[in-house]
Amino acid sequence: MRVAVDAMGGDKAPHEIIKGSILAAQQLRDDDIILVGDENTLSRELNTYGAIPKNITIHHASQIVQMDDPATYSIRQKINSSITQSIELVAHGEACAVVSAGHTGATVAASTLHLRTLKGVRRPGIAAALPTRQGVCLIIDIGANIACKPLHLFQYGVMAAVYYRCIFGIENPKVGLLNIGEEDAKGNDLVKDTFTLLSNSNLNFVGNVEGREIFDNKANIVVCEGFVGNIILKFAEGLSMSLLSTIKTEALKSFWTKLGLWLCKPAFEPLKAKMDFAEYGGAPLLGVNGICIICHGRSDSKAIQNAIKVALKLSKYKVNEHIVSEFEKINTLTAHVV
Template structure:
């Protein structure tokens, strides 16, 4: 595979992005890494990494960068030569097979939607985020790609996420839940109620409604929701985990005894941290587009980027998009029959 890496996207770009791409190139020698961005800065970092002779790394120059706080749609329109837009265009032009970016998420979604379009049976793309928990990962879809959802969009999110979980995460029959304010079938607004009915008439392993706390208790492998709610949920979970870790560190320093206790608990704490480490997941797929787009966290380091590239390779290896189209065609047929 040829993977276009947005070398200028992210808080630690281009240093950490290039380090991650170099590590991936050295590990996945049968795949090509295309670094997109300011060629002088990229080449300078390749020299620093001792990677100037790595055969499966190439550079494509892009003169512009989309800032993390810029308006996504405006940036895509006005910065045609930005590293993220050019990376996506390489996929659209079949010069690359996948794109990985830790830059502006909105710009990544906008560029992918504009230049790659959606798969044949997909109405709206969705960001599928694997939230690490003590019971394994729970995938939340959508996490912000589509904030004006219809029931059919949410149903499709369930199908697309199930395909990804089955072929990439090796979960044979992922348990799908619908985010709601209660477990009862009658709860929720009209969007949720209509979506519940649609999901119930598919072949998915639809378990029922999921409350917010259920994301973390191991009841579901996938939780479906509209993008506005999903993004709030994601940011809340991230902020809560950071605050709890900071509070623990502060309390541990209060006395000799608390410092001793923290030291004794260090092996347990490190084990728990490793289970909750988002860098292991690399990035999140934008499901439903006619291509492969992996979006990484803005604070991504080299390890995260290397894992994001691994995820892009797995996405292509298991032909996720082909399976999504097949499963959506079946789901759409079953819904027509049910009606």
């Protein structure tokens, strides 16, 4: 299998992107990695590593989508960008997946335009894993769409359940709907109508989930619109970083607290790793007819390496095929909903 990597996307591109790709290539000798970006720039960077794995190649792309470029402008005016060229490799069957830490809006727009959506899917959604006390909670959507209809949220639940089953091995994952309270009558019209759709489905729907319950394992999957999901994700990330930093600052104030921190290090190291987004690689854009992994803009080599592994895992377990199959099983409830 071949994975196209947007080597020019991200705050630490191309150095960390290439480094992560080399690490992945060294582990995945039966798979190929295509670095997409300016050939001269990528060649110079690769040469600093000496011997390059034979399963790494370069695909030239002359343009770069900047983080402040409007998404629609980038896909219309920068057709030779590393993002678009990476996605087109998947669209043309030259790669099975794309990995990008670049402009999220441009990646979603280009994927939707060039890959199209899977049969039955109205809108794709980004699914991100948040660590909980007993595992992982998948939040969908975290930014692909901010103006959703009930059917879109319902389909997010269906796609996320398939993904969770294939990747995390939970046969019948619990699906919850993010709301301001547990009661059925709470929330706006979007949430109330989505609640009805989820309740009447064959999903393992556990009802409304409040923000504080995301980390309590009430649900394996929490469904919400992209505007809300993106805020939750960034708030959780900022809170975890702030807590770790505060603990370290307070612990360094005296000899005894330093000693306590040192003694607790075996407990803190696994916690730190669990809260590190790099451990999870990236978030899949579910619903497009191809595999697209969207990484954090600050992704380092470890995150890119893991994102490539996630991309190959989605391909190996045929997640998209399972999503299409699941939609074919859905009853006619959604067929007449707009």
